[in-house]
Structure formats: structure tokens, C-alpha cells
Amino acid sequence: MEEKKDTHPEEVADLCARVAARLIDSITRTAQIASSATPEMQELTAQWIELVGREVLNKVHGQQEVDIEELARSIGITPSSVLSILLALHRRGRTNITHLRCVPGKGTNEDICHCMMEE
Numbered sequence: 849m850e851e852k853k854d855t856h857p858e859e860v861a862d863l864c865a866r867v868a869a870r871l872i873d874s875i876t877r878t879a880q881i882a883s884s885a886t887p888e889m890q891e892l893t894a895q896w897i898e899l900v901g902r903e904v905l906n907k908v909h910g911q912q913e914v915d916i917e918e919l920a921r922s923i924g925i926t927p928s929s930v931l932s933i934l935l936a937l938h939r940r941g942r943t944n945i946t947h948l949r950c951v952p953g954k955g956t957n958e959d960i961c962h963c964m965m966e967e
Contacts (some may be wrong), residue, residue, distance in 0.1 A: 879961070899938050904930065 901920055909916045914934075920927045937943045 897933060897936060900925065900929075901933050901942070904933050905937065905942065913947075 900923065904919065905920060906917070907919055916927045916930050920930045925933075934943065934945060938945045
């Protein structure tokens, strides 16, 4: 027979409030980015990606394997950003990604603001 879990209304309300806050934060950020996507901002973003992309290429030059976390720390960006830039470089033909090794995650989403995470 199925066990019934005790669900406290306060916990459910708190969880719903957190989910709603994350959604509102995401929608707000998306709207802010979209409203400021002027040609000048798009060019500045492209220049930043090009600049960081060159830094990534300088660090991985001649290496067969790259430690994403170490590379991210050395440049000062997140591992997700390093992966995004490597993918952009791959799509532009500036590097070739041939292998990818994955390990179990830490159970947290690093792209979500830590203020929204449960402790």
C-alpha cells in the first residue's frame, strides 16, 4: 500500500512562492535583455565573446583535453559560460570538439542565483 507523506501547507506555500519568484526573475531578466538588445549592445556582446573566445583558445592551444572548471576559474567565468563559448568557437570552425566526458553533478544549478537556492 502507498504511504502518505505529511505535507504541511506552509511548506507547499513556501515552495510555490520560490517557484513563482524564480519565474518572475527569469521573465524580468529576459524582458530587460530583450529591451536592451540594441545593435550597439549586440556588437559589444559579440566583441566580449570574441575576446573571451581568444582567451579560451590561447589557454587550450595544443591541448588535447581541457578541464572546464579549471579553465573557467582561470578566466573568471562560469563553467557554463566556458561551454557556451567553446560551442560558439566550434560552430565558427575555430576549434573542433571531438569528445566530451561527463561526471555526476553536484545537484545544484549554478545558473540560478544563489539567493533563490534552498539552504
